Structures are given as C-alpha cells and as structure tokens.
Amino acid sequence: MTRQQLIAQAARTLEWAKIASAPLEEATMSVPAEHYTSERRWKLEQERIFKRLPLVLALSAELNEPNSYKALTVMGIPILLTRDAAGEVRSFVNMCSHRGAAVVESGMGTARRFTCPYHAWVYDNKGDLAGVFQRERFGDLDTSCKGLTPLPVAERAGLIFGGTVPEMPFDVDAFLCGYTSMLEEHALGACQYVGRVALRGSNWKLAYDGYLDFYHLPILHKRTFGADYNNLICGDAWGPHQRHMQPDARIMELAALAPEDWPQATLLAGVWTVFPHVSIASFRLGSERMYQIAQLFPGETPDSSTTILNFLAAFEPDDEQREEIDKQIDFLRSVVEFEDYATVATIQQALRSGAKSEFVFGRNEGQNQRFHSWVDRLVGADTPLDTYALFDGAKEFHHPQP
Ligand code: FES
Ligand SMILES: [Fe+2]
Structure with a gap:
C-alpha cells in the first residue's frame, strides 16, 4: 500500500521530468524579516512549537542495544532517554530527585543503572530510585515516589520522538498526520549509526529554509554538487511534514521500467522532513544506501541554532x-x-541593518511556503488543543501532474 503511494509520487514526478519542468505554487509568499530576529517571535516559536510538539530527540539506531541510553540537552532542558532490557524506550528529565544534579553526563552508552555524581543516589533505566547512599542516616523518604520525572516519548519509523515538558499533551500519531507509514519505508531503525557532526548556525528557520528549497542547489553548491545540478522540485506533504524530490535523470531512468520494478532507492530519493526541525536525505555509497539526518534546535538567542548531522548506513560497512x-x-x-550555513550567516548579519522588511519565497519554493504557513498557524494556536485541532484538520497535499 505504501509502496503504491511511493510509486504514485514517483510517477507524477516522472511526468514532470519528461518535460524538464516542475509544478509551481499559485503565488509568491512574503515572510516578515523580523520573524528571523524578533525575540518575541522566537519565544513564541519555542513555547508553541518546540515545547508543544513531539520532537525527534534521537534515532533508534543511536539506542539500538538493550540497556542503552542517550543524555542530551534540548533548549536548556536536560533529557535522559533510555532503552530497557526488553527494548522499551523511556524519557526523563535528567535531574536527580535529591537536590537536582544531572544524573548522567551528556553522551551515549549502555547502563542499567545511573549513579548521581553528587551524593550517589542510584536510578535504574526505568527511572525508579533504586538506592540511596547511607540510607539509614538519611531519614524519612518514600523512595517509591522519588524516581526520575518522566517525559512523553514514542518510537516510530526508527525515530525517537519526545516532549520536553512533563505531562504535556502528546499524540505522536495525530502529529504525524499519516506520514508514519511513508517514513517506515526507509527502515531507519535497521540502519547502522555511523557518524555525527554538530554545527552552530543562525536562526533555526533561516538554517532550516536551506533544507527545503532546491532552487539554490546549482548556484550555491556549484563547486560541490555541480552547476548543472537539477534544481526543480516536486513536493508532497502530510500535515506539516514534507517530502520533495527532483524530476531529474535518476527519475527518468524509471521510464524504461515497469512500476513494479522501480528500485526502492529511487522511490525513496529526495528530502523528507519531519516538522519542525528534521531533514532526512538519502544518498548512495557505491550501490549502498546511506542517510544524512539533520536535527535542528533553536539556540540560546533568536539568531542562533544548533544542528546535529547524523549519518546512517543501510548496510554493515566493512x-x-x-x-x-x-x-x-x-x-x-x-x-x-561552508556553503549553506556560511551564506545563511550573512543573511543573519545583514538583517541587523533593518534594510529589508520582508523576504519573498517564489512559486518554485513551495516547500518553504508550506513550512512558514505551518509555523504561522502553530504560533497562532493559543492552546495545545488548538494545536492538535490543526493536525486533525490537516489534509495530505500531492503535487499535480503536468
Ligand atoms: S543531587 Fe543527586 S544524589 Fe544528591
Ligand atoms: Fe544547500
């Protein structure tokens, strides 16, 4: 069924490839320049987007062993993700119930138990308090209610989604708007985790915009990807989540084959995003499939962000x-x-001049248009209930045939 959807998408893209063109939006769209600089706007985005939605906090491949863990900080909140011996993933605030120290340093590894570095209280990987140092001298304590504070978490399609606020409303399936089965086609959970790079960037939306447009590919990346790189875009969407592919030579190869023989690697090509902060792109290493999965998080100021580039291999590398x-x-x-983020840094710097009151996204930049529309709608949602109502009402979008 899902393969049929992938085939349908590729078939529509193939029709565009045959005429060396791509669909266009109805109109251009302006975005106020202050959306990339305003402290007020940036705070609203954190409160109503990053603190309200399930975020991709880890890849299943990072915690694929029983009793593995990952400790990280997201927007200043220390989080501990664990996988127990039975394979179940949990998430906690990485904060000791005694006097609040981080129980585990940032990083990854395997552990059944975590010993707080301050006074050696011990927690198991289900979050229960399992030991109090010199318990007999400590005094009254109901250890059964002194576990780590749980955070909502769910594992889907090889991605570990988590919330950053205890007891927040959290419905990952409603949020994914039917996109899950498409993501599952990648089998990311079965991939090997082979590399990580952390980068500093500008405002999170300014950095993320670059993953959504293909317009810039043969220009900004002429020295790396090449000046004749295809920059046409065919994009589909499931609620705020988008998948875009290029009607390029690789798609044209499908014309000679029956759809049932279309290679899975071609069907999965392009960029797949998970709103608001993840971009998944596959590439080939010889005949094998690899992934670059970028996770973006707002930084400490409106003009800063952090990106983690994660690399996965869909094979066991020698x-x-x-x-x-x-x-x-x-x-x-x-x-x-040196190309994307260095250029985006010039935008962030120039924004200080106040010279431009708005930026414009072209009819050929539909993925950016849809992204900014969703950011606006979510920022405008007063309550978490309003937020989920937007996902409930969201329709799938499929680009038209020529
Ligand atoms: S703060 Fe963790 S044991 Fe004291
Ligand atoms: Fe780029």
Missing part, C-alpha cells in the same frame, strides 16, 4: 566502506558548514 563513509561525511559537513 573497513574500506568505513573510509569511504568518513570521506563522504566530511564532504557533506563541509557543504552544509
């Missing part, structure tokens, strides 16, 4: 492939860092 992977990671990191 030593030779390992070297190739490292070279490829280095190449992609340098494209993002």
